[in-house]
Amino acid sequence: MSASAILEAATARMAGLGLEEVNERAALMTRVDRKYFVDASTLDRFFDLVDDDFAVLEIGGKRLMGYHSTYFDTADLATYRDHLKGRRRRYKVRLRTYTDTGTHFLEVKHKGLRAVTRKTRVPYLGELEVGGPVPRLGEPGHAFVSDVVANAYRQPLPGPLAPSYATTNRRATLVSLTTDARVTVDVDLRLTESDTQRVAGLRSQFAMIETKSGRGASSADRALRQLGVRPVKVSKYCAAVALLRPDLPSAPWRRVVRTYFAPAIAG
Template sequence: MTVQTEAVAELRPLSLAEVNSLASLTLRACRKYVVGAEILPVLLEHMAHDFGVLCEGGRTEFRYSSAYLDTPDLLTYRQHRQQRRRRYKIRTRSYLDSDLTMLEVKLRGARGITDKRRVPHDGEPGELTPAATAFLHEVLDEYGAAPPQPLRVSAVTDYRRTTLVALAGDERVTCDTGLVCRHGERTAAMRDDLVLLEVKTRTATTRTERLLHRHGVRPVSFSKYAAAVAVTDPRMGGNRWKRVLRRCFDG
């Protein structure tokens, strides 16, 4: 499935600089929705006059690959599964269409706010270079957490993303398709008739979300990293995501 429809082509094209200027939203609330193909045209029609779409080199869909770093006993996965109030995820994210990789730490803040810290990465995906190690220590020390040791690549997720941005700057909606999760030697692919939407905002429920609610779509607890581990290895205790994982991944 792809979101490259005529409706997307009608949206105002925005450069990355414009997107970041309008709605960088590195400190935000993030709610996730799993939607079927029939919802997308309705959603995009709703956005026609108030949203733009990230567009670079004529492209509005981009390939992403994230390598998640965790301890051998999956400390950060277990913190997420247990819904710890203070938790974080560490990853490198590669933008495959622009040959750029970033090192990112996503911190869980007060009232469920996500605080994402990131810097350009000077190594291979998932590699802990001296600069990456220094950045992790700086961010986690400020957060009041000891950097976990040792860290290694524990899962990889690949997908395609289209980014929609409210021209008012108060909302960003990412549309992810073609998600493939890898954990160890196991691989799982998300059903191709579904889209994972992430609504990023600093406000309460947005207009986009109210439209989704009217069509019976409710937010779900979904983490690409948690999915990569839980759906490929049931022994890891992913019961709290069981319903959404069953819907998203065949078998």
């Protein structure tokens, strides 16, 4: 059985929460993130361990939501190279679209002290045509990103930002009933290079789990440890570049992408 089928079945039996209550319980714009990859069997056992401790986000009767993210970078992929080198001052810029609600946010995710992730976002300020041309940041979007980076790191942008890679996936969001923890589970993940439209994807038997907590390891992290799963350091953006640009260095993520992702295919 695919990870997608396991996720649909597991979330169907959980308690549901509306978006407003989820944000009240755990907005977590500043948090510690941990990422894991699990196969379908392990995903099923994970839900057996945690489904009494968590509820699932439900909007309009749906529990698996569609996401589309366009990542922006310089022509020489400066933000990717900062992640490759493990620089403390590193960040990602993306336009996130919630495809079920048609809402769009421009987001900057950057690392703070002690590996804490901070996310700053605003409603999209660029030039967007849904289903049309690749979105552009425009002057307001560049100004927003520039301000966030300047406030975080006291440095300017390394150059103009343009669409580089895009990701699409379906996601279930779990929220702890007792703490501030959240867990996202992604399936049907596809990675696309904006210029060539070449595509790669997460293999159907795997899911990507991300735990988010303001207080260190959560019960979800402990459940995954009990199942023998260890966190990995990789982002969707870095995985996309590593898969679709084999001419670029990708040593920190090479084993992960070869294990869990299908090779690049024509779009």
